[in-house]
Amino acid sequence: MKLAKRIERVEASKTLQVKEKALQLQAQGIAVIDLTAGEPDFRTPANIARAGIRAIEEGFTHYTANTGIPELRRSIAEKLKKDNGLNYTPEQIVVSNGAKQSVLNALFAVVGAGDEVIIPAPYWVSYPEQVKIAEASPVIVDTSAAGFKLTPELLEAHLTERTRAIILNTPCNPTGVVYSPGELSELAAILAKRDIWIISDEIYEKIIFDGLSHRSIASLQNLSEKSIVINGFSKSYAMTGWRVGYAAAPLPVAKAMAKIQSHYTSNASSISQKAALEALNGPQEEVEFMRREFEKRRDYIREKLSDQPFLSFVNPQGAFYFFIKVSRVYGCRCESGLIQNSIDFATYLAEKYHLVTVPGAAFGADAYIRLSFANSLEQIQLGIERLLEGMRAMLRQKQES
Numbered sequence: 001m002k003l004a005k006r007i008e009r010v011e012a013s014k015t016l017q018v019k020e021k022a023l024q025l026q027a028q029g030i031a032v033i034d035l036t037a038g039e040p041d042f043r044t045p046a047n048i049a050r051a052g053i054r055a056i057e058e059g060f061t062h063y064t065a066n067t068g069i070p071e072l073r074r075s076i077a078e079k080l081k082k083d084n085g086l087n088y089t090p091e092q093i094v095v096s097n098g099a100k101q102s103v104l105n106a107l108f109a110v111v112g113a114g115d116e117v118i119i120p121a122p123y124w125v126s127y128p129e130q131v132k133i134a135e136a137s138p139v140i141v142d143t144s145a146a147g148f149k150l151t152p153e154l155l156e157a158h159l160t161e162r163t164r165a166i167i168l169n170t171p172c173n174p175t176g177v178v179y180s181p182g183e184l185s186e187l188a189a190i191l192a193k194r195d196i197w198i199i200s201d202e203i204y205e206k207i208i209f210d211g212l213s214h215r216s217i218a219s220l221q222n223l224s225e226k227s228i229v230i231n232g233f234s235k236s237y238a239m240t241g242w243r244v245g246y247a248a249a250p251l252p253v254a255k256a257m258a259k260i261q262s263h264y265t266s267n268a269s270s271i272s273q274k275a276a277l278e279a280l281n282g283p284q285e286e287v288e289f290m291r292r293e294f295e296k297r298r299d300y301i302r303e304k305l306s307d308q309p310f311l312s313f314v315n316p317q318g319a320f321y322f323f324i325k326v327s328r329v330y331g332c333r334c335e336s337g338l339i340q341n342s343i344d345f346a347t348y349l350a351e352k353y354h355l356v357t358v359p360g361a362a363f364g365a366d367a368y369i370r371l372s373f374a375n376s377l378e379q380i381q382l383g384i385e386r387l388l389e390g391m392r393a394m395l396r397q398k399q400e401s
């Protein structure tokens, strides 16, 4: 019996091999330094957790409106106005089970077979696969020579008659780059002239450093007419397990997304929606506390990694990842064979140094590995030492051979 064609196009996770290695080591009782986390290492703030508990105790445990409870959609519209200068009515907001679902809802709503979707690389792992699930074709644009940012030239060079959408992500996972308002304006000027949907993933909005503030491309040049703004609670409020995200879009798109969602998951958890409401309307001090902690860790790692001649990186100004170029060690030999790519290198680090990272191949950039700093400073410290030790050992071997 055959599986659907759609499934043949979707790739399994490229991180599996390294993860399996880490699990094997852990099963042997070996302490592994895991710098793969895609989620804050902080607990959900207590006031938010209590709002969830209260929802259960009060019996708020049934279906809600498919697109979310009215007070949450209203609060999200107010947030978008206050933080991002965007004008949406609550009817234009669709609350879903995480931003991941919101991106897929958006793709289902605006692209299909024969359409192309531009994705700057390095990209978040799910974008290309979600585009394929929506039966469209990802057009991957390598930005590694441009400081990991899509430039107007790169964008122009990849537009075709079939381009139907673009996915932008700032602050970016995995590189941590943040587009400046000027850079966004240049892209906006090109996009404003075309019939292209902009899916703007802003989930790391609040995790931003160096005194920068996040800007939504939808707030530029009337682009909200063409934009689907994606955001959520996972990263800013350390709420990954609660599964609440949202999209804000022109009304026909919001209605289309709602229609799709109504037939596959319906509403986000009623309990989580109450918690999300508290996240938006309650005190925000913990958001700032977590941001500051991430910035301190960023500073620490940056200092340790700078002036190391065998690796390079772009200073992350947001999110909680370092994307490190490690291809200098490719071509080296280790006990288990030749290191030829990021998967080999990450596997070597896991096996020999018990340090787990994510190979860049997962993000469409094989010269790199991603190191998350959503972990304690002690673990980060150990992890960096092991990374540097591992790279030095490989290069020594290369010189000797």
Ligand SMILES: Cc1ncc(COP(=O)(O)O)c(C=O)c1O
Binding pocket: 038, 097, 098, 099, 100, 101, 124, 169, 172, 173, 201, 203, 232, 233, 234, 240, 244, 245
């Ligand atoms: C860029 C980006 N977008 C979306 C998501 C999904 O977030 P959520 O937990 O809200 O589904 C992630 C999670 O890692 C992410 O890194």
